[in-house]
Amino acid sequence: MNAPDTAQAIGADRTAEVTRHTAETQITVRINLDGTGAAKLHTGIGFFDHMLDQIARHGLIDLDIHAVGDLHIDGHHTVEDVGITLGQAFAKAVGDKKGIRRYGHAYVPLDEALSRVVVDFSGRPGLTQHIPFTSGGIGGLDTQLVFEFFQGFVNHAGVTLHIDNLRGVNAHHQCETVFKAFARALRAALERDPRMAGVIPSTKGSL
Numbered sequence: 001m002n003a004p005d006t007a008q009a010i011g012a013d014r015t016a017e018v019t020r021h022t023a024e025t026q027i028t029v030r031i032n033l034d035g036t037g038a039a040k041l042h043t044g045i046g047f048f049d050h051m052l053d054q055i056a057r058h059g060l061i062d063l064d065i066h067a068v069g070d071l072h073i074d075g076h077h078t079v080e081d082v083g084i085t086l087g088q089a090f091a092k093a094v095g096d097k098k099g100i101r102r103y104g105h106a107y108v109p110l111d112e113a114l115s116r117v118v119v120d121f122s123g124r125p126g127l128t129q130h131i132p133f134t135s136g137g138i139g140g141l142d143t144q145l146v147f148e149f150f151q152g153f154v155n156h157a158g159v160t161l162h163i164d165n166l167r168g169v170n171a172h173h174q175c176e177t178v179f180k181a182f183a184r185a186l187r188a189a190l191e192r193d194p195r196m197a198g199v200i201p202s203t204k205g206s207l
Helices: 046-059 076-094 144-157 171-190
Strands: 006-009 015-021 025-032 039-042 062-069 103-110 113-120 126-130 160-167
Touching (some): 015 076, 160 171
Antiparallel strands (some): 006 015, 025 062
16 A cells, blocks of 8 residues: 655745655655755666756755665656655745746757756646657666656646757757756746745736
8 A cells, every 4th residue: 555645844944855655666855945956866767866966956956865666667657756756845845936936947058959948836737848869768767757757746846847858969968958957947936036025926816
């Protein structure tokens, strides 16, 4: 039987801890949205850890992720469930969204590759992704699982996310530009706008 997910807000800061235990994975995520980019990452998939490190470093988000999954089958459950758990942690840490800029976008190049990511902390999950990967695998990560990671994230963070790899030949470069742009877009959207202090950035009054 699967144990229920548990989530806990930590103090008044934008931090959170979420634990997800199922028959397939055991995952703990700790985040600080106002961090310095520090990361402690262990998913058992080296290249996936490298991509999560991009989120921390370029988003200035402290990330502590420990995942034990059924990698003897493949990486699907681990990658998807990390996305789910990370999304839950973001939703918990961001709170009522008062004062944030809400929208963020970024273009990031890496040599021949270029990607664009646009995010909206809308409260409505939605993912549009176009990444024409030139390889089916990168360092032990099945490139199909990039979609599963982001789908899990948006469903549980409650964000709208548009991802476009605009050009690229090397699959490593394609993927890295996507994750770096995702990080920079998050950083922009989560930034506190002093002119919006105490205000939810929506004409509806809630997000």
